[in-house]
Amino acid sequence: MYDTINLDGFSQIFYSNNMVQEKYQPRPDDKLGKIPTASKENIIQNKSEISHVENSPVGTNNTPSDENYPFHDYSGNSEEEEFVYTPKLGSQSKKLLRVLVMVITFIAILVPLIYLLTKLKPGDGKNIGVSGEIVWWGLGYTKDVVQPLIDEYVKENPNSKITFIEESPTDYRERLANSLSQGKGPDVLTIHNSWVPMFREALDIMPREFMTYDDFARTYYPVAVGDLTTGSGIVGVPLEYDGLTLYINESIFSTAGKIPPRTWDQFRQLAGELTTRNDKGIIIQSGSSVGITQNVDYWPEIVGLLMYQNKANLYKPAGTDAAQAEEAISFYSDFSAFDKVWDTTLPRSTEAFAEGKVAMYFGPARAIDTINKFNRNLNFKTIPIPQVRRNDPTEPDVSYASYWVEGVWNKSADKELAWDLLKFLSQPESLEKMFNNSAKAGVIGKPYPRIDMRDKLINDAVLGSIVALAPNAKSWYLAGGTNDGATGLNSLLAEVYKKGVDTLVATKNRKAAKNVVETISSEAEKVYAKFGIGPR
Missing domain, CATH: 3.40.190.10 (Periplasmic binding protein-like II)
Structure with a gap:
């Protein structure tokens, strides 16, 4: 008895009780239309040939020639029956089907996504942007x-x-x-x-x-x-x-035929020359609103600026650079103590400048709004902050930031x-x-x-001087007009410096500057400790 025999992939022959059934599997190059029907006689006749194929060694080439190909009509029967071919679904077809399903799924997801990305604009939906x-x-x-x-x-x-x-x-x-x-x-x-x-x-x-x-x-x-x-x-x-800049009253300068200062020496000379008094010795026009603490807006920044430009140590003024700090604080107080260009009889400096009573005034850009509230018709401009004399001309100009x-x-x-x-x-x-x-x-x-x-602002008549020196600006905790309250850092530190400046103005004694700086240094250290501030 014969069970399944594979003849070169073309047919399967099942032999049982002298009967053989064929299941046709076509080759790619077959041209099929009709196939002869195998009779009992030619099946028996070719039984030995089938046996020969079955018993041949594995791996040998047993492909039949055209003369004894198993599907030839051995019976001579001319009758033909219709054969309908139904292909078996193979692995390639299954793979193709899976790919097709994946493509359809991908398209189903992609189309709505593209719509959302291309059609939905900011403001059209509820899930756009940060919430x-x-x-x-x-x-x-x-x-x-x-x-x-x-x-x-x-x-x-x-x-x-x-x-x-x-x-x-x-x-x-x-x-x-x-x-x-x-x-x-x-x-x-x-x-x-x-x-x-x-x-x-x-x-x-x-x-x-x-x-x-x-x-x-x-x-x-x-x-x-x-x-x-x-x-x-x-x-x-x-x-x-x-940050600080120098405001000048152009009408006063034009009338006096003066040129705006570039150094502090020039500034001090101009401040004296542009100060005028009445017959009672009362100042009616100040050359500059500097020298005391009572009615000078932004005086802490001015003192801080002088300290920086003179290379003093603001964290510890009484240290190795004590002489620089003494000179800076004395220079500021001298405008009132000796030069008498400003005193407490005058209004606050910003208001006095707005009223046309001050030739030169220090303030930040935000002071312009205050000036305009008092007098929108004031003829003024700003120029870069004066600088101290330097031995090295390559050193950058220094300004003081407050923002x-x-x-x-x-x-x-x-x-x-x-x-x-x-x-x-x-x-x-x-x-x-x-x-x-x-x-x-x-x-x-x-x-x-x-x-x-x-x-964008470097050539502006008012703001240009501020941004001009911004790249080399310095800052410290000396800042006026911040409204930080009595216990705030600015207020506490300003109070320390205020006592020192007021002492120099009152005593008119430059030799007292050493003791003043030492006191400032020790008292300021306590303020810094309170807020966890260290040296820069």
């Missing part, structure tokens, strides 16, 4: 300046809600500190560049997604990088730059939104829009904080 709700306490910006930018941001991020609160400068630092300590926020807060030690524990560290340290250092002036970098990272973003920055509360529930808003506002396009919005609102635009935007 959350934050409150921003802003100081120095009016709502009509920043609200258009906020609206623009919310349009691109429809799931965000941003509330801007225009804060009053009165007791601002104390109110802010209390609100944060009570866990009430705000999420975004404005602080002075010198306030980082006071708010260090409440400020969030700038994420790398916002900007890396290297990018920050390339984008902003070195003074901002130094002020805003802590041991943990960067804690704020400046939307402005500001405001934005930070993020580290306990905010929506810090991602807060940082993303600041990233949007800190872009050049946004800064220009805020600058232009300020002009529309009738206030001075903030000098740009970015190095790559310096050239």
